Amino acid sequence: MSIRTSRLREYLDVVGDALKTLDTASAESATVAIAEAYKRDSAVFIMGNGGSGSTASHAAYDFNIAVSGKLKKRFQFVSLCDNVTTLLALSNDYGYENVFYMQIKDVLKKEDVVLCISGSGNSENVVKVAEYARSVGCKVISFTGFDGGRLKKLADYPVHVELHDMKRAEDCHAVLLHAMARSISEFLEKDAC
Numbered sequence: 001m002s003i004r005t006s007r008l009r010e011y012l013d014v015v016g017d018a019l020k021t022l023d024t025a026s027a028e029s030a031t032v033a034i035a036e037a038y039k040r041d042s043a044v045f046i047m048g049n050g051g052s053g054s055t056a057s058h059a060a061y062d063f064n065i066a067v068s069g070k071l072k073k074r075f076q077f078v079s080l081c082d083n084v085t086t087l088l089a090l091s092n093d094y095g096y097e098n099v100f101y102m103q104i105k106d107v108l109k110k111e112d113v114v115l116c117i118s119g120s121g122n123s124e125n126v127v128k129v130a131e132y133a134r135s136v137g138c139k140v141i142s143f144t145g146f147d148g149g150r151l152k153k154l155a156d157y158p159v160h161v162e163l164h165d166m167k168r169a170e171d172c173h174a175v176l177l178h179a180m181a182r183s184i185s186e187f188l189e190k191d192a193c
Contacts, residue, residue, distance in 0.1 A: 015171050018168065019176075027159050034141075035188065037111070038184070038188065042113065043077075043112045046115040046116075047079065047081055047100045059177045060077045063075040066181065067185045080099075086103065087099050090103070099125050101128045104132070105132065109136075114129060114141070115143070116141070117143040118151050121145070121147070127150050134154060141156070144158065144160050145164070161173065
C-alpha cells in the first residue's frame with residue numbers, strides 16, 4: 001500500500017491556510033469571555049455531535065485539569081457529551097434534538113457561558129441550546145464551519161472557519177481550543193487567580 005505524501009501535505013496545507021485566515025478578533029473575544037467566566041465563578045457548558053462532541057470532551061479536560069491544575073481554583077467547564085446513559089435516556093424520552101437542552105434547562109445561570117460546536121452550524125440540538133442560553137441572558141460562543149448556519153447568527157462570539165469540509169473544520173476547532181486554553185492559562189497564571 002502506498003500513500004502519497006502530497007495528499008497528506010495538501011490536507012495539512014488547507015487546515016493551516018484556514019487557521020491563518022481566521023478572524024482572530026472573534027476568537028480573542030471568545031477567549032476573554034471564558035477567562036471572565038472563570039474569574040466570576042461561572043460555568044462554561046460545551047457540546048457538539050460526533051467529532052465535535054469529542055472536541056467538547058477534550059476541551060473540558062484541558063480546562064478542568066491541564067489549565068486548572070496551575071491555578072488557585074478550578075474551572076467549571078462542563079461537557080454535555082460525556083454521560084452516555086444520560087444522552088441515551090434523554091434521546092429516548094425527549095428526542096435527540098433535546099439531549100443538550102434538557103441537561104441545562106433550569107440549570108443555566110445568567111453569568112454562565114455556552115460554547116456550541118457544530119461544523120454545519122445547523123445541528124438542531126446545539127442550536128436549541130444557543131437559543132435557550134440567549135433567552136436566559138447567557139453569552140454564546142459558536143465554533144462553526146461551512147457557512148456557519150443558524151448557530152453563527154445566534155452567537156455573541158462566532159468563531160467561524162471558512163471550510164466546506166467537516167473533518168478539516170473539526171481539526172481547526174481542536175487547534176483553536178488548544179490555543180485558547182494555552183492563552184487563558186498564561187493570562188490567569190500571570191494574574192494569579
